[in-house]
Amino acid sequence: MLRRLLLSTRYIVLLPIFGTFMAAVGLMVYEAIALTLTLIDIVHGGTVSPKDVKTLAVGVIEAVDIFLIGIAIYMISIGLFTLFVDDTLAMPRWLVVQDFEDVKANLVSVVIAVLAVLFLREAVAWNGERDILGFGSALALVIAALSLYLGLKKGQKA
Numbered sequence: 419m420l421r422r423l424l425l426s427t428r429y430i431v432l433l434p435i436f437g438t439f440m441a442a443v444g445l446m447v448y449e450a451i452a453l454t455l456t457l458i459d460i461v462h463g464g465t466v467s468p469k470d471v472k473t474l475a476v477g478v479i480e481a482v483d484i485f486l487i488g489i490a491i492y493m494i495s496i497g498l499f500t501l502f503v504d505d506t507l508a509m510p511r512w513l514v515v516q517d518f519e520d521v522k523a524n525l526v527s528v529v530i531a532v533l534a535v536l537f538l539r540e541a542v543a544w545n546g547e548r549d550i551l552g553f554g555s556a557l558a559l560v561i562a563a564l565s566l567y568l569g570l571k572k573g574q575k576a
Contacts, residue, residue: 428502428503429502429503431498431501431502431503432503434495434498435495435498435499435502435503436495438491438492438494438495438498439492439495441488441491442488442489442491442492442495443488443492445484445485445487445488445491446484446485446488446489446492448484449481449484449485449488452481453477453478453481456474456477457474460474472542472543475542476539476542476543479535479538479539479542480539482535483532483535483536483539486528486531486532486535487528487532489528490524490525490528490529490532493513493521493524493525493528494521494524494525496509496513496515497513497515497520497521497524498521500514500515501515501517501518501521519571519575523568523571523572526564526567526568527568529564530561530564530565533557533560533561533564534557534561536557537553537554537557540553540554541554
């Protein structure tokens with residue numbers, strides 16, 4: 419009886435699976451709507467200046483950032499579902515999750531991409547007033563540490 423009870427408690431993970439899935443969908447839909455409205459505003463504006471193009475470029479980079487975060491949350495949802503509910507779910511090779519370390523590795527990979535996009539956004543919006551070198555250096559250190567973590571984890575699995 420205790421065994422059956424413990425086995426059935428794995429379905430409690432449906433709460434974070436559903437929550438992360440809804441958060442991912444919400445983020446992606448919201449950002450798609452916001453990006454569409456921004457593009458409509460630009461088209462209705464009639465004129466396009468270099469400042470408008472730079473503003474649009476920063477907006478698109480920010481949208482990519484939000485989409486990446488939504489994708490990361492979606493990957494976590496799918497990974498948890500695969501681990502706890504149904505491991506027969508057909509997945510692309512890059513999304514196959516065999517253990518919780520794979521879920522963390524997927525998250526860390528997307529965090530690296532989000533940090534790179536964050537720097538790109540700052541570089542495009544840079545007006546020469548802020549210290550972009552210090553910001554970029556700090557991000558580079560974090561990205562290097564996360565990359566080292568991924569490399570060490572990959573080496574342990576091999």
